[in-house]
Amino acid sequence: MTGYASAQLQAPASGAEGAGAGRRLGLEIRSVNSRFLDLTFRLSEELRAQEPALRALLTGRLKRGKVEVRAFVEGGEGASLTEPAAPLLARLAQVQAAVQAQLPGARPLSVADALRLSAGAGAPQQDLGPALLELARGALDELTAAREREGARLVAMLRDRLAQLAELARQAGPLVPRLVEQQRLRFMERWKEAMQLAEGAAVPEAAQERALTEATAFAIRIDVAEELTRLAAHLDEITRLLDKGGEVGKRLDFLIQELHREANTLGSKSATMELTRIGVDMKVMIEQMREQVQNVE
Structure with a gap:
């Protein structure tokens, strides 16, 4: 943080x-x-x-x-500014002369150099x-303390998003059975229409069985009960980790990835505009959580 x-x-x-x-x-x-x-x-x-x-x-x-x-x-x-002692300045002059005797091109000491060197040599080194x-x-x-205050704000935001995700999941739950029933009735209506057009040429039992088979396959294809169950489990685990506190950022990050996976699957199975809207809203909130969850320690 x-x-x-x-x-x-x-x-x-x-x-x-x-x-x-x-x-x-x-x-x-x-x-x-x-x-x-x-x-x-x-x-x-x-x-x-x-x-x-x-x-x-x-x-x-x-x-x-x-x-x-x-x-x-x-x-x-x-x-x-402390004035260097005369003996110390004399010693610096001797050292400078010795160095320049060996290195004629060496630069002479400036006033700043002399003050710096004498300050270091004229007094014991401070133990800071x-x-x-x-x-x-x-x-x-x-x-x-500052990080804890920020952490409290992040946790409050995450709890708010968790509550909104749980509400969206609650709204999505009844949609699938209702949609499956609607689709079953639609298949049965199509079957009846086909029977009327065929005027008995087709075998009614076979046509009805085919219609029911298609309705069942459709129900399986759009069933998101498993995704909603896993999503609820992930929400419960995230809540537990937030209550526990401590170093939970990495585990929260993993759970956010799993939430995103379930929301994507729910969106891909969507067969109504309402369920599509719920899936999009979920992904928006999960992305907001993902951006902050790694900051929580």
């Missing part, structure tokens, strides 16, 4: 003078529909080491979905792992 969650907190300061104070640690989680769990991480440079811990956390909480996790550290309004995992847990709680 789809969902979005984000969280931020103040990044812990590092170093004796509180280097890094005023920075914010942020995390976003986006989830879209997928049959399997597919995780993508977009982490800033200083957070890349936390990917295994984040992956373990998400796989323990999520089962399906294409999930993108974005984590970053950015400066806040109180962030300040605990803070990032704390953010991820909070964001996962928010994401789970």
Whole structure:
């Protein structure tokens, strides 16, 4: 199911003078529909080491979905630029000279390069792992709540379609016996007309038997009682799975395919416009269910 969650907190300061104070640690989680769990991480440079811990956390909480996790550290309004210590700058100059002695074409360090390198060497590396995992847990709680709300809406929609399908099946039930009786009477009328035209030349018993045989074959050809029985069984099973909850998306997807098969067969056996309309309405609702049922976990 789809969902979005984000969280931020103040990044812990590092170093004796509180280097890094005023920075914010942020995390976003986006989830879209997928049959399997597919995780993508977009982490800033200083957070890349936390990917295994984040992956373990998400796989323990999520089962399906294409999930993108974005984590970053950015400066806040109180962030300040720390001036590198003179000994550190001198050391960078020595290293630059040594490199250029071996590689004359090497580019000199820029101010930005010096600030970046001195920031990394002038203070111990911040351990952002605990803070990032704390953010991820909070964001996962928010994401789970959003997915549950969407799931409740999907289940309500599916239950509504199930009720409509059951009503259509109820309407289709009496149509076939009535149609069979109408067709039997029509065959008998044709037989009587044939007898009158033949003026006794044909054997009445043989003609009547042929008419009844054709009526029986027609009744068998258009009988959809078996399809309606299976359709009702599938509707009951889908209702049971929705009541049960949990990871039922794949089973629901299979049952939707079976519903579609029965609706197609019912439509192909249709011998009246009313039954054809019922079959078309069924397929429309089943298709609406099919588009959403894979989202249900």
